[in-house]
Amino acid sequence: MRFVLAGCLTAFLATTTAQNEKNDLKICPIKGQQFPFPTRLSEETAFKNATKIIEDHFKANLTTSPYNETTFSLGLFSVDESKLIFEYSHTDEAVRNSTQGTRSANSDSIYRIASISKVLTVYLWMIKAGDRRWNDPITEYIPELAQLDRSQYDYAVPEWDEITLGDLASYLAGASREYGLNDLAPQGYLTDAFKATVQDLPHVVAQKDVPTCGYLTVNVSYVTCNQRQSITGIGELAASFPPGYTPLYSNANFALLGAALANFADEDFEKVFHDSLIRPLGLTGTTSGRPTNITARSIVPLGDAQKSSWDNDLGPQDPAAGAFSTVNDLAAIGRAILNSTLTTKAATRRWFSTMTFVEIIDQAAGRPWEIFRRKVNGHPVEVYTKSGYWGAHRSVFAVVPAYNFGFAVLTASLVGRGEVQDDIPNVVINAMLPALEEISRQQAHRNFAGQYTLNDNSNTSITVTTDDLPGLRVTEYIINGFDLLHTVFGSFGTTIDFRLIPNHLYGGNKTGFTGVYQPPQKQLPDGTWYWPCQTWLDIDDFTYGNVPLGGLVFEVDERGNACNVELKALKQKLERKQV
Secondary structure, eight states, X not given: OOEEETTEEEOOOOOOOOOOSOTTEEOOOOSSOOSOOOOOGGGOHHHHHXXXXXXXXXXXXXXXXXXXXXXXXXXXXXXXXXXXSEEEEEOOHHHHTOSSSOSSOOTTOBEEEETTHHHHHHHHHHHHHTTTTTTSBGGGTOGGGGGOOGGGOSSOOOOGGGOBHHHHHTTOSOBOSOSSTTOSSSSSHHHHHTHHHHHHSOOOOOGGGSOOSSSBOTTSOBOOOOHHHHHHHHHTSOBSSOTTSSOOOOSHHHHHHHHHHHHHHTSOHHHHXXXXXXXXXXXXXXXXXXXXXXXXXXXXXXXXXXXXXXXXXXXXXHHHHTEEEOHHHHHHHHHHHHHTSSSOHHHHHHHSSOSEEOSSTTEXXXXXXXXXXXXXXXXXXXXXXXXXXXXXXXXXXXXXXXXXXXXXXEEEOSSOOSHHHXXXXXXXXXXXXXXXXXXXXXXXXXXXXXXXXXXXXXXXXXXXXXXXXXXXXXXXXXXXXEETTTTTTTGGGOOOEEEEEEOOOOOTTEEEEEEXXXXXXXXXXXXXXXXXXXXGGSTTOOEETTEETTOEEEEEOTTOOEEEEEETTTTEEEEEXXX
């Protein structure tokens, strides 16, 4: 029986998810997304179950430290839903008793987001200039750095003419972390905290070498630099490593990137921020630096703007750590990033890349992402994050491109040491990644699984299903009676595992897939390191008239259900059948 659904002729195969027939055999997926993006997450049972795990965790911990001493707001978001798909806020006693700002946290409450500012600065560069300028030297935009006389220093200073914008954005510039903030020479917060130690240091620092700004005073007030002081101070920082050598976290890098962007755009950084980000996305609680006023939405524990560091004006350091925002605004930014709303899709894909690894193989650095890889159902999923910390405020912003999903958690505590900020991302990711993978698999099966035939009497058909391994599985590929799985793809008599991986090459009502085929292999012995995963070497190695035989394009309705599949190389369209 055939029937029309949402404007296309569609029939569905009632099947159940196949299981891997030989559990001792393994396949090696290619890097990246394994199923089409899951949609309408908030409607899915697996998503609701995962958010219940998160909510139950909060309820079990809110009455004990550190949760009972921390105000926080959490929001989960997905590209295809305009509102948060889950939110949770908690208000601690310090905010409930605040003398200014809000006394009840929610997803519109304004927090200082500190180093999440770095993501916004890189995003602004991409909005204004794309990603073609990352190899430009920083001296092209800040010529003052090229004019420094390196011979006057008795220590190694950065080779600024060799340091690129990309080096700065990916922590590979090699320059020291920052100017002023943690320097023990000026009299301030640090020298007061380490008084006994500082008194015993040799007095060898000339007065001209003592930072004049960029540090905290004894009463935790920030001494703001002007732009000239900032560039000169950063320019004279000692180098920690040569450029491109190893990742080194740095606030100074992003102060320079912000100054360079302002010079490139010939506008103040604040104006670039407003015109390129706030206005296009309709953000209502986001600023590039300290807000002009404390409002009824501001999170200021006890109303003490000084003790919480709310009132610190970072000036030229705003591109590194000065921004304020809300969970709702960060969700809007996250959706825009994932959806390439303000950038090209190609630039976005390149942005979600590892620039350098750190010592642990499942952690890496990007521009300026802090990247973590978590295995989900046997394949790694990359979580692109950025954390922030300034004064009482700590924060985490994260996106998971494989699922078009992300979250933001903003916290404030006068007594906490970041335990809640560290705990919540673990709780969210541990609950959500398995759920997102399950939903992706279930939706892929519902939308694409079935037998596709040329017509009722032909001997041409493809059968698609899912099992417990990544990707849609092709179990039958017959053209005019010839079994391509066991002839072309299964050359030399090998058994082939054929998977379809989303390729994002088609738009509208077309969903494209690239075939990934390989013989399943036994688990390799411990110690095998050379070529344990070769799948990426053989993608699309069989073509017909320059078009890969593994390239399939499905026509789908507005709910994502496939109506038919087009075999691009063979120029044939097969209808989805119901049995």
